[in-house]
Amino acid sequence: QRIDIAPVIRKTLEEMELFTAEWGIRLERNLEPSIRIQADVNRFRQIIMNLVDNALRYSKPQGKVLVELFRQRGEAVIKVIDEGIGISEVEVNRIWERFYRVEKSRSRKHGGTGLGLPIVKHLVELHGGSIEVESQLGRGTTFVMRFPLADAEEECAS
Ligand code: ATP
Ligand code: MG
Numbered sequence: 148q149r150i151d152i153a154p155v156i157r158k159t160l161e162e163m164e165l166f167t168a169e170w171g172i173r174l175e176r177n178l179e180p181s182i183r184i185q186a187d188v189n190r191f192r193q194i195i196m197n198l199v200d201n202a203l204r205y206s207k208p209q210g211k212v213l214v215e216l217f218r219q220r221g222e223a224v225i226k227v228i229d230e231g232i233g234i235s236e237v238e239v240n241r242i243w244e245r246f247y248r249v250e251k252s253r254s255r256k257h258g259g260t261g262l263g264l265p266i267v268k269h270l271v272e273l274h275g276g277s278i279e280v281e282s283q284l285g286r287g288t289t290f291v292m293r294f295p296l297a298d299a300e301e302e303c304a305s
Contacts, residue, residue, distance in 0.1 A: 149297045150186050152216055152223060153178040159195045160214060163203070172206050174199070178216040182223045183297040186274050194270050195227075197263040198290050202229035204259070205288070218296070225292045234282040242280070243268050 160176055167174045184191075195214075202212040206229050215226040234242065238249045246261040271278045276294040 148185070148187070149183050150188055150191060152182045152184060152191075152225070153180050155188060155191060156195055156214060156216060156225075159192050160199065163196065163199055167203055167212075170203065170206075171209050172203055173211045174203070175211060175213045176215075177213065179218060182216060182218055184223050184274065184276075184294045185297050186294070190270050190273070194267050194292070195225075197267045198227040201263060202227050202231065202288070202290075205229065206231040221296055223294045223296055225294075227290045228287070229289075230287040233284040233286050233288055234280075235284045239280060239282050 156178055157176065160174055164174055199212065199214065206212060210230045212230075213226075213228040215224075215228065217224055234249055241247045242249070242264050245265045248259065248261040268278055271292055271294075274294055276292055278290060278292045280288065280290050282288040
């Protein structure tokens with residue numbers, strides 16, 4: 148169905164904020180209103196939760212996580228930006244593999260199975276979207292997703 152993204156993201160982040168407060172990590176958002184895509188709400192929420200969960204988990208104490216939503220060239224663009232530990236150039240190509248976790252010893256203390264990102268990628272593609280990652284070791288990571296707008300689709304159809 149067609150969903151209005153900003154309220155869905157806002158609600159998802161509010162739920163996750165219950166944890167971030169006690170971790171001392173700021174969860175910020177900058178969401179452009181009235182952006183609609185064709186999506187299953189629960190699956191879409193799962194995408195956001197997985198990416199934000201990673202951003203929080205691989206953040207440094209007192210870090211900041213920012214979720215952005217805006218319209219660009221007929222697409223909905225969503226960015227999840229963290230100032231965390233980052234991922235090296237070598238490893239960043241492997242994070243989409245099932246069960247892959249960067250530097251096992253370091254990741255083990257964070258828990259997790261290494262299934263989050265492969266599922267995210269699958270769900271994003273199911274919605275006709277794409278996902279990319281930019282990361283700098285020690286500096287932080289940004290995940291960028293692009294989805295076709297529901298409105299643009301309508302214009303084409305008419
Ligand atoms: P889970 O299945 O619980 O999500 P996971 O978080 O380890 O476990 P993925 O979400 O697939 O698995 O992520 C794979 C690996 O990529 C992580 O173990 C981590 O090493 C690295 N990673 C993912 N997101 C980030 C991030 N925002 N910053 C730094 N490293 C990250
Ligand atoms: Mg994860």
